[in-house]
Amino acid sequence: MEPQVIAERELCGLVNGLAQQIADHVRERAAALGLTAPQATALREMTGPMTMRELAERMSCEPSNATFVVDKLEKLELVERRPHPTDRRARQLVLTAKGEELRGKLLDLLVRRSPLAALDAGEQRALHGLLERAIVRRGHTDE
Numbered sequence: 001m002e003p004q005v006i007a008e009r010e011l012c013g014l015v016n017g018l019a020q021q022i023a024d025h026v027r028e029r030a031a032a033l034g035l036t037a038p039q040a041t042a043l044r045e046m047t048g049p050m051t052m053r054e055l056a057e058r059m060s061c062e063p064s065n066a067t068f069v070v071d072k073l074e075k076l077e078l079v080e081r082r083p084h085p086t087d088r089r090a091r092q093l094v095l096t097a098k099g100e101e102l103r104g105k106l107l108d109l110l111v112r113r114s115p116l117a118a119l120d121a122g123e124q125r126a127l128h129g130l131l132e133r134a135i136v137r138r139g140h141t142d143e
Contacts, residue, residue: 039060046079077096
């Protein structure tokens with residue numbers, strides 16, 4: 001086996017391991033607030049008003065899955081659907097005051113003992129840059 005193939009396999013294993021640790025971390029922190037992991041992910045990603053499609057992209061899921069999650073958040077009075085200011089066919093998702101408060105608590109919990117906490121700020125920026133480059137280049141091959 002070529003060294004590059006071994007490096008690729010090992011790197012994929014490390015990335016998958018980190019992803020699993022992050023997923024477990026989110027699930028534990030979400031449960032502490034009475035949320036599911038997808039609900040916590042939606043709250044984390046709601047940095048401002050956005051459409052369902054935008055939220056689904058940020059959550060890396062299909063819009064129908066995001067709709068299911070938002071329906072639950074709406075029942076919990078954490079999110080509201082409002083008319084979009086520039087597209088009369090679309091709706092915008094907006095956090096309620098209760099949603100903003102819970103999102104703040106969630107973000108505080110997520111940074112505590114995060115799987116990424118072992119990295120200093122410079123290392124986190126470097127990892128961010130490398131992962132962003134790898135993701136953007138997805139689909140491009142040298143073949």
